[in-house]
Amino acid sequence: MSKPRKPKGRPVSGWLILDKPIDFGSTEAVSKIKWLFNAQKCGHAGTLDPLASGMLPIALGDATKTVPYVMDGRKIYEFAVTWGEERSTDDLEGAVTASSDSRPSEEQIRALLPNYTGTINQIPPQFSAIKIAGERAYDLARDGEIVEIPSREVQIFRLTLLGVTPDKAHFEVECGKGTYVRALARDFGRDLGCYGHISELRRTFVAPFAEDRMVPLSELVALEQIEDRDERLAALDAFMINTSEALSSLPHLPVTDDQAHRIKMGNPIILRGRDAPADEAEAYATVRGKLLAIGEIGQGEFRPKRVFG
The missing domain is CATH 3.30.2350.10 (Pseudouridine synthase)
Known part of the structure; x- marks a missing residue:
């Protein structure tokens, strides 16, 4: 063997x-x-x-x-949209698919932003990792196929205009999981009647x-x-x-060495005292400051679901 x-x-x-x-x-x-x-x-x-x-x-x-x-987690991006061209990839890499000599004013851009704040419906780019009938959209797009990608809800918590020039506008967006900033640029350009694509993109924050x-x-x-x-x-x-810093959004449960031994064996531990945490679908336990397990708290117990070495 x-x-x-x-x-x-x-x-x-x-x-x-x-x-x-x-x-x-x-x-x-x-x-x-x-x-x-x-x-x-x-x-x-x-x-x-x-x-x-x-x-x-x-x-x-x-x-x-x-x-x-x-x-x-939430994410923050700083990005620039260049007006006048829509591209197949919605960024600088793609071929030009539509163009316009029109350019939006700062007032027109500011008036558009409330439409893209909150819960919005967004169609991901053709060149994206979305799966269509088991295949990645970008693989189909590279083969020249135009596929129908269904729209989906995404969360835009904050959208700020940072500055404008005649051909470009700079923004900052705080958004939720699954948001495509390239799709925002594409849709901005269509709504403003001038077309647009991402020409600069930088992610500055991924919670936490x-x-x-x-x-x-x-x-x-x-x-x-x-x-x-x-x-x-x-x-x-x-x-x-x-x-453990990746789990800062979850309740934290420090445990003793004896409790840690039980958790490492996959067993629940009893939580006693008036300060014992209330029921939680997910929480993480540490011993001596080191991540030990992720689990659930219920009926006065911490029950490990995933134990770390």
Whole structure:
């Protein structure tokens, strides 16, 4: 009987909040971080297009189990819409599909914004990761197919006009999961009768991670010059954030060593005292400040659903 294959790399765990550069894909960024950190597992929490820069939260090791909690978080983007052309990809990469000599005034743009605030219906771009009959829309689009993508509800919490020039307008948007900023640019242009596409896009926030946690890729790559392997990896690890920070929206339950032992075995623990937390569909437990488990609280117990090593 063959022995199980030992995973390659280090069992390092935590979050790295990468400042992704332009012309660098999200999958490419994850591969680079996995290689730099010599990590066993790595994944990201929300794709950024190659032409977009900014925050790309990357989970290493056990932190990959918390990716859904970051994917569901609010996001903030700064973006520019260039007027006069609609493009097949709704950004600079695509071919021009419609054009206009018309240009909107600042007053016209401001009057449009309330229509795009709150819960809105949005049709994702043709070049998107939406699945149509089991295939990605961007694969169908690359083959020249025009597909009908159904509209869906997305949340726009805040939409601000930052500045205008004759051919361009700059915005900031705070939005919920599944919002395509490229689709906003496309729809702005259609509503204003001038067409438009994204020409600049930067993500500055993915809840719960603030902008000041971002680390430029160039700063990480520069550490390759450190010849001593242990010293180099220690310098890289210093940029990581504790896995539990991804769960800051959930109730927190610190537990004792004895309770932690029971949880590690997959068993519930009894919560006593008047300060015991009320019923919660999801909460996370820590022991000595380290993430231990995600579970539910009910009937005076914490019942683990997912235990961390």
